[in-house]
Amino acid sequence: MTIWRRMACAILLLVVGLSAAANWLAPAGYAKQYREEADSGPSRAHWLGTDEIGRDRFARVLYGTRISLLLAPAAALLSTLMAALIGGLAGYLGGAWSRAAMAVTDLFLSLPWLFLLITVRALMPLNVSPVVSVLVTFMILGLLGWTSAARVLCASAGSLRDSDFVTQARASGIRGARLFWIHVLPNLKPVLYAQFWISIPAFILSEANLGILGLGVAEPLPSWGSLLKELEGLISVGEEPWKFVPLVLLVVVVTSFQLVLSKHEELAA
Amino acid sequence: MLGRKTTRQIARQIARHGLTLIATVLLGAFLSAVLVRCAPGFNVDEEELDPHLNSESIQALRQSRLEQRDIFHFYFHSLQRAIHGDLGTSLSLGQPVTTLLKDRLPLTLRLVVIGLLLSWAVALALALSAAWMRAIPYDTVATVISGTFLCIPAAVLALLSVLWNVPGALAIALIVFPRDYRYARNLLAKAYSLPHITMARAKGLSEWRILFWHVVPLAGPQLLAVAGVSVSVAIGAAIPVEALCGLAGVGQLAWQAALARDLPLLMNITILVTLVTLLANSSADVIGSMLRGQEA
C-alpha cells in the first residue's frame, strides 16, 4: 500500500518538477516553429518529434503540463466543493430544499451550455491574453461541472440523515452546521473523491474542446487537451506512437492522483 | 398496514415528482431558448456569404430569422402549438421537428440504452470484484483501465470505433463506464468497510448474501443516483459518437441544430433531454427511497 502511494507521489512530484524545469529542459520554448522539420518523428533534437507546424512536442508537453496540471485539479476542487455544498446540504436538509436543489441540478444537466460559453466568449475582448482565457475557461468548467456529483451526494446525504449515528449525534446535542461538517461531510468522501478524480481528465479534455469556441488556451500556448486533440486525426493506431505520449502521461498522472487519494479512503475503513 | 402507508407515501412522492417535472421542463425549454437567442450568431445564416446573392436576397435571409427574435413571443407561440401536437419546423433542415425526432429517436434510444447497460455491466463487475478481492494490485489495474478510457477524448473513442468497425453503443459504453466505475467502486468500498459488514463477513455469510442483504440497501440509493446521472452522460456521449459514426440519431441532429442556431429544433431537443434526465433521476430517487425504507 505505502509503496504504491509513495510511487504515485514520486511520479506526481517528478511530473511537477519536470514541468517546472521546462525552461532548462526545452530552452527553445513551446512556440518556436522548426518549419523545415514539421511533423517529423522523434530525433535527437526533438525527442517526441514535432507537430504539424514544426513545434517541438516535448517542449509542448512540458509547458502544457504547467497549465493542465495546475488548473484542472483546481477546477476539479471547485466543482467538488460546489457539489458537496449543494448536493450535501440538499440531501441533509431534505424535503422541499432537496427537491428544489435537485430540480435545478437536473436543469443544469440538460441545458445547452454551449450557448452560454459562446456568449461568454463574445463578452470577452478579442485580444485577451491566453492566460486569462484559460483561467476563465477552467473557472467555467468548475462552475458547471458539479451537477452529476451533487445528485449522488444528495442521495448519500439523504441516507445519512436517517442513519443511526447522525440521530445519535443529534440526540447528544450536535446540531446544524457542526453536525453537517463533522458527521455528514466526512462520510461523503467516497463520492467526493470519485468526483474529484473524474473531473481532472474530464476538464483537461473539455478545455481543449472549448477551443472551438475561442475559449481555452489560445495559440501558441500548449495544454494537454490541445495535445490530445492531435489524436483526433489518427487514422491508424501504431503508426506514430510518439503522439500517444501526452495520453500516457495523462493516464499516469490521473492514476497517481487516484492512488494518493485512495490512502485516505482506506484509512476511513 | 405498513405496506399501505408506504404505497400512499410513494404515490404522493410520484405526484410531487410529476409536478416538479412539468415545471422544470417548461423552465428548461424557456432557458434553452433564451441561451440560444442571446448567444452570438443567432441572426446570421452561413448562406449570406454566397457572393451570388444580391442585397435583397441577403436581407430576405435575415428577415426570415426575425420572427424568432422576440423570445417571449416565440416561446408562448411554440407552447401553444405544442399543445396541439405541432412542434414547429426546423430552420436549417426545413422539416417538421416532429418527423425529425420521430425518425431519429429510436436509434439514439437504442444506442444510449445498450451503451448504458454495457457500461454498467463493466463498471459493476469491476467494482464488485475490486471490493471482494480487496487486493491493491487488482484495484490499481482497474483504476488504470478506467483512467485510460477517461483520458481518451470522446471523439477519439468514436473514431476508433469506426476504425475497428465496432458498434457505436460500445463507444458510448467506453465513454460512460469509467465514471460509473469510480463512483461504484468508492461507494462499494465504503459500504464493505462498515463494521457490521466486516462482522457479517467474519461470521462467514456468503458474499452474495452480504451483497443483497447488507450492501445494496446501504449503497443502493447512491448507486441508483449515479445510474440516473449516467443517463445524462450517455446522452452527452451520443453527440460525438453519432456525429462521427454517421449515425442519424438525435445526438447528430442536436449538433447540427447547434451549429445552425436552429431554435425550434434546439428547444425541442432540450425538452426531450430534460424529460429523459428528469425521468431517470426522479425514478432513481423514488426507487432509492423505497430501498432506504426497506432498510429501515
Added chain:
Amino acid sequence: MVGTSIEGVIPKAAFFPAGRGISRGLDIAHKGLFVMKNPHKKILPSLALSLLLIGSALAQGQLRFCLRSEPKTFDPLKVEDDSSVAIRYLTGGVLVRMNRQTQALEPELAQSWKVSKDGKQITFKLRSGVSFSDGTPFSAEDVAYTVQQLMDPSLHSPTGDAFRSGPGNVDTKVVSPTQITIAFPAPVAGLDRQFDQVAIMSAHSSKKEMAVLGPFMVADYKPGSTLLLQRNPNYWKTDAQGHKLPYLDSIKLDIQANRDVEMLRFKRGEIDLINSLDSEYFDKLASTSPQVVHDAGASLDSEQMWFNEVAKAPLPGYKKNWFRSAAFRRAISQAINRADLARVVFRGHAQPAIGAVSPANKFWFNAKLKPEVYSSEAALKSLQAEGFRLENGALKDKEGNAVVFSIITNSGNKYRERMATMIQEDLQKIGIHVNVVTLDFPSLIERMTQTFDYEAILLGLTNVGLDPNEQMNVWLSSSENHQWNPQEKTPETAWEAEIDRLMRTQASLADAKKRKEAFDRVQEIAQEQAPFLFLVNRNALSAVSEKVQGAGPVILVPQTYWNIERLSVK
C-alpha cells in the same frame, strides 16, 4: 476559352474512350463468376447463374462517396449549399454544360445557342425526343417555366441572382417546342455560361423537382445518413458506341461531415472517392498507394486574410487608422511568409497566392502581377517610413500604441488555425503581437457582417466559376459581401470607386478582351491596396479508388466526378 493545366497528371479519361469502361467492367464480372464457381460441383443451374450475374452486376455498378453536409434542398432552383449543388450536378439536366476539364462550354439539352450582340438575349435550339425521368416529355415550355420560376424575386435563389444585372422582368418566348428565346432587361456578362447552373424543371410533371433530366435521380433519402441515386432510365445521352449513359447503376452518398472518418472509410474500401482531400491524408495515401491520389494543381480557391476597414466598427481610432492604411496592409502582406504557409501547412499542396484570381484561372488571371516577396526587413522599413518604430522588440505606432491585433478564423479548420499561428510567428519578427482566436462559424459571421467587432479575419473564398462576375458582390463597395467594408453608401476611397467602375464596365461588355483589360486593372488595384491579403491557392487534391474507371480529377468542382456519366466501377 480557358485551358486547364494539369501538371504531372494525365487525364485518365483519355485512356478510356467512351464505352471501354463498361465492357471492361463486364469482363471482370465474368472472371469473378468463374472464380466463385466450384468446379467439382457442376450442379449450378442456369437460373442461379443468371441470378448471380444480376446480383454481381448490381453490386458493381454502384459508386459510393460522402457528402459533407445534409443537402438542404432537392429543388435545383433553391440550391445554395455544397451538398445540394452536388446533387444538382448529378441529377439535373442543363441546357449547356461547362466541361470541367477543357473549361469549354458544351451543348447538352440545347443543341445550339446564340447570344445577342448586346448580351441581353439568348436563343436556344433544344434537343427533341428527350423526356424527364418520370416519362414526361421535355420541351421549350419547361425551359420557360424554369427560367420564370428561377427569376421570381421572392425565391431569392443565388442561381437566379447571378442573372439579375438590372431592374426589370425577364421575358421568355417559346418559339417552337424546340426553340426558346430568353430576354433579360440588362446585359448579363457570360450569359450562356450561367446556364451551366440551371437545371431544367418540368412544367407539367406531378413529381415536380423529383422529375429530372440528368443522368441520375433521387431514389431514396434517409436524412442524416444516406442518399441513394438511381440511374435515370430516360437519360438521353449515349456514348460513341451507342451504349446508354450513365454506365453506373446507382450512386450511394453517405452524409459524413468528419474528414477523418471519410478517410478511414476510403482506406477500408467503403467509399470510392474523396473530393478536396486533406493534404496530410494525401501524403499518407501517396506513400502506400500512389495510384489512388491525384494532385490536379492549384485550384480556384484562395485563402485570404483581411483587416476591418469599417468606419463605424467598435475599435479604437488608432487601430482603425492602421487598418485603413494601405501602407500598413502592404507591410503586413510583405511580412507573411506565404511560401512557408504552402510548404508547411499544406505540405506543398498549395501555391503562394499572387492576387485575387488563382493562376489556375488561366484566362482571367493577370499574369503581369508580381508575386509578393517575403521580407521582414522590407516590411519593417516601410512601417518605419509610416512612423511606426520598434521599441524593445515591440512595434509602436506614432502615438506610442503597441501594434497588437487579433486574427479570427473559424474553428474546426485546422489549416486556417495553423496558418494563423504561422502568421503570428512571422509578424512577431517585426514586433507585432498577434492573438489567434478561433470562433464557431455563426459567431464569426455575426462579427464579420453585423457587429463588425473584429480586427482581422482569415477565411477562404471558394470560387466555383471562372468568370469575374462570380466575384461581383465581393468587389462592389455597396455589396454585403464586400467583406473589409460592406455596404458603403458611396465608395469611401478612390480606389474602391475605381474598382466599382471597372467591375461594372466589364459586366456590361460583351467583348472578352475588353472585359479582361478591366478586370486585370481590378487585380492590380487589389494588389496595390491589399484590402485582402491573398495567402495561398490550395491544390485540388482528390483520391479515387482503383475500382473506379474513367476518372480524371480536375481542379473545378466537382473534381472527381465531373464526368459522372462516363464513370464505372469494377
